[in-house]
Amino acid sequence: MLHFEAIYPSLPFIVAGIGVTLKFTIISLLCGLPLGVILAIAKISNVYSLQKLAQAYTAVFRGTPLLLQLGLVYYATPQLTGNMYVISVFQAGIITFSLNSAAYSSEIIRAGIRAIDPGQWDAAKVLGIPTYQTWFKIILPQAVRNILPALVNEMVDLLKETALISIIGEADLLRRAQIVAAEKFLYFEPVIVAASLYFMMVMMISFFAKKLEKKLSYA
């Protein structure tokens, strides 16, 4: 019933999809994270307009499906630019995933900073520690510890969400499995291989995150 041997020749093709999936995940994370930090700072700031702007941004990206956002960026960009600019699949993917991930990570970062006991600010103020040093030496090192586990979750989500890129034609891990499935008229075998590869990547991220968390922890 199962014919794994039939897909052996296609395994390198499927495995190569890991690179594509990781490329989208890592670049989107690197672009999304700084934007998330900026949005989080805007949310915490005392400037009302900045706060509202950042909140609206998060609401829009959390309030609509990621697949819809991807479709909008990919298919509507040429229309909106009067066909002046044809966006590539790679660009559409990175832009959408980065903007979307920034919305989620900004909430994680905001909550992580807000969770710091206000007494830490009071203590720093009484001791005469300047504000920027309070941020960098007292608040942020503690916030990182709050933020890290949730941020790893976000990274895992992002890694799995990049599979959506297959819909607009990028040959990522999922897409490659589907191509092999169509070629061999076998669905279970290639897709279960892709599933195992996704699973292993997620496990690896979790493993390193746990190690890092342990290293950052204090009694």
Place this chain on the structure above:
Amino acid sequence: MLSVKNLTKRSGSLTILDKISFQAKAGDITAVMGPSGAGKTTLLRCLAQLDHPDEGTLALNDQNLSVLSHGEIGLVFQAFHLFPHLPVLKNLMIAPLSQHMPWEQVEKKARDLLSQFSLQHKSEAYCGELSGGQKQRVAIARALMLDPPLLLFDEPTSALDPEMVKDVGEVIRAVKSPKRVIILVTHEIRLARSVADHVLFLDSGKILDNLPAKEFFDKENSDFLKSGLSERAQRFLENLA
């Protein structure tokens, strides 16, 4: 000499401190006593410049508190507020280092203070590994790193076991110095009796009694009706007795 004149602090329509005036001498420990909600902690927060008074002046040796340079006011918080991500030694060093004092000098001072408080073996420990009493001594040592001429204690016994009250008293007496004004907010009558030179009794944002400790506590034991102690303070002391 700490001098507080007409200090008023409001929160919305509520007056937390109502035109408070008093003086506290350098070299003395002034205990601020009173029931919950009397405004004791708010008074400390105003003195520490964490809250800004709505009216009134606060001056230390004729210098307005708001113009004192950073770290000249030490505050030992009720919940200590140590920095949990730093070892004990770094907790002590972070403030002077942030003011660009030389590392070696700062480290020497921190180690000296830790030995003074019998904590030299804990210099590399994180705060989560310390007992309540040790945390408090670290908090006091941290406040002393910059030799503050004004040192404030907020309910130093509230987070500790009752049998440690005596130890706290000893530590507080040990940091007494002729040039330092110490203000001690406390509920703990045994602590106040053992260390205070002067007592302020606060209720509903007003100072009802301002007496040398001897008189304050003497009156507690004598006939209340004849004493000059406010009725509110008498009831407070009776309840605690």
